[in-house]
Amino acid sequence: MxxxxxxxxxxxxxxxxxxxxxxxxxxxxxxDQMINATNNCYTNQYANIHRGNYELSSKLTKYFEDARVKVADYLNVSSKNIIFVKSATEGINLVSSAMSSSYFKDGDEIVLSYLEHHANLIPWHLVNKNIKIVPLNINLKGEILYNELKDKINSKTKLISLTHMSNVTGSITDFEKVRELSKNYNIPLLIDGCQYAPHKKVDLKELDPDFYVFSAHKIYGPSGLGVLYMKDRWIDSFPPYQGGGQMINDVDIESSSYADGYEKFEAGTPPIAPVIGFSSSIDFMKQTxxxxxxxxxxxxxxxxxxxxxxxxxxxxxxxxxxxxxxxxxxxxxxxxxxxxxxxxxxxxxxxxxxxxxxxxxxxxxxxxxxxxxxxxxxxxxxxxxxxxxxxxxxxxxx
Ligand SMILES: Cc1ncc(COP(=O)(O)O)c(C=O)c1O
Missing domain, CATH: 3.90.1150.10 (Aspartate Aminotransferase, domain 1)
Structure with missing residues (x-):
């Protein structure tokens, strides 16, 4: 290089x-290519997206959706499974909030590790059911003790949520060891990719998690944008995270129904310019x-x-x-x-x-x-x- x-x-x-x-x-x-793309978006391309029936809006809507496809291709998954959020933190909060209202029951358990960032701890503390956090211990080298997994998983385990790479020790999690058990026991897997995605190729088809999150600002990209990958099963079953424009099917004064697919989770005007800018950060990652x-x-x-x-x-x-x-x-x-x-x-x-x-x-x-x-x-x-x-x-x- x-x-x-x-x-x-x-x-x-x-x-x-x-x-x-x-x-x-x-x-x-x-x-620079991210800064230039963002600058160009605000200078020459800007209008709100998805709603306008004029050229500026429809063109930028296309660029925005093209960016979703680019991010999805980079991760080797379909763009219909990519949700744009404001940060990785928001991505994990979205999942915990949805699981809180539609999935967890009192007495359920979540397996995490001592390597986790607060962003992959506190959202689980906020769950409004009486769930138990079961931590995987680590050794002094900063490695997860994978041999504990089998004993820590049981019929009450409803999620395994682990960092892909620690932001303190740099340890990379061996998901081959985790995936086998999570598959055998049919336990969904969330991976916090914040530290891994900026440095190594992420192939979600191979890794096969239920959820994968990361922030654009750690990948030479803009702040104010996170990416949440979610499997179809969860997109279909989760309730919306926030309500507002764009995420609807039909609205009455007293009730509403919601859009299908990732749109259900993208209420309001999205981070338009950050998404356009991030598309160029992905180009930089691919070129380099x-x-x-x-x-x-x-x-x-x-x-x-x-x-x-x-x-x-x-x-x-x-x-x-x-x-x-x-x-x-x-x-x-x-x-x-x-x-x-x-x-x-x-x-x-x-x-x-x-x-x-x-x-x-x-x-x-x-x-x-x-x-x-x-x-x-x-x-x-x-x-x-x-x-x-x-x-x-x-x-x-x-
Ligand atoms: C491992 C890990 N997870 C989650 C986060 C949260 O990322 P953000 O603050 O961009 O939401 C960070 C940020 O440092 C991190 O290092």
Missing amino acids: NITEIKSKFPVFKKNSNLVFLDTAASSLKV GPDEIYNHEMQLHDNALEKLKKINNINIYGTSKNKGAIISFSINGIHNSDLGAMLDKKNIAIRTGHHCCQPLMKFYKISGTSRVSFGVYNTFEDVDYFVDSLEEIIKILQ
């Missing part, structure tokens, strides 16, 4: 050429190649890990062999937020804190970590500068 060429596609580096951005897991930098992106990021990860391991008093959280390019660490005697602030003075952006994973922090008996996460635009020079700066800061702070 020609990183100089790739970096030139990220306009932030034009004015801030020395920026070392190591916080892609929180949100990625933005690629998710596998190439993953290999490049993992080379940086391995190089950084090798160097970090040599630092005295460092703790590294998550050492699974099957992982993505995220490293969480702490240095004894130094507060993570001091480290983050000092690195920021050197134009290095990292993330510190609990990363919306408090149960995982409690598992490691810590309050937070410093986290570096790599994106397509990072270089070996970034790694060197980061590690050298870190060593300098440790000398000052210790």
Whole structure:
């Protein structure tokens, strides 16, 4: 991969050429073709979609629906199973809300893991039935203990909801091990793909979950847009999440009936420009190649890990062999937020804190970590500068 060429596609580096951005897991930098497509949408194409019987509206409606097809093709599924939401968080809330009113019964159980982001925990806490959360334990490497699955599943288990890749440890979940059991026991599977989808090819036909969610802003795309893949069975049986324009079949003053298919879940004016922009982020991913992106990021990860391991008093959280390019660490005697602030003075952006994973922090008996996460635009020079700066800061702070 020609990183100089790739970096030139990220306009932030034009004015801030020395920026070392190591916080892609929180949100990625933005690629020019996405910015240009969004700009063009607002400048030349904009009208509300689906309702207008004039050219601007009907053309943009077509581009919007073409984008749905592009996202679906990228995931190797049908566009009728793709629902646009405002974020991955909203996608999971949609599923939990629908399951809350139409699926769960008191006494049901959900299997999750200690790796989950709050976005895949709290929506289940909000379920208005008395359901039990059954957590899968992990080991110190940050790997799910798959051998627990069999014992934790029973006739009351109504959902398995797991992250595809941890935003703290980078561990990648082995869904072959999960899928076999979930299929045998006929338990639906939700996969939180927020951290995996930006870095590796996602083939939903192969993975075969009932639900898959991710956010566009972590894939060089716009904020304000999430993608929720849902199998037909659930699209047909779930009630709407929100009510409003577009999701209807017929409305009377006292009652209404709803559209079939994904439209039922897209009430109101959708995130039009973000969807148009995201279509170009998908083009960027296809042109660059998710596998190439993953290999490049993992080379940086391995190089950084090798160097970090040599630092005295460092703790590294998550050492699974099957992982993505995220490293969480702490240095004894130094507060993570001091480290983050000092690195920021050197134009290095990292993330510190609990990363919306408090149960995982409690598992490691810590309050937070410093986290570096790599994106397509990072270089070996970034790694060197980061590690050298870190060593300098440790000398000052210790
Ligand atoms: C693993 C994981 N799941 C869910 C989310 C929530 O994503 P969003 O805030 O875009 O809804 C994040 C965000 O960091 C995440 O890393």
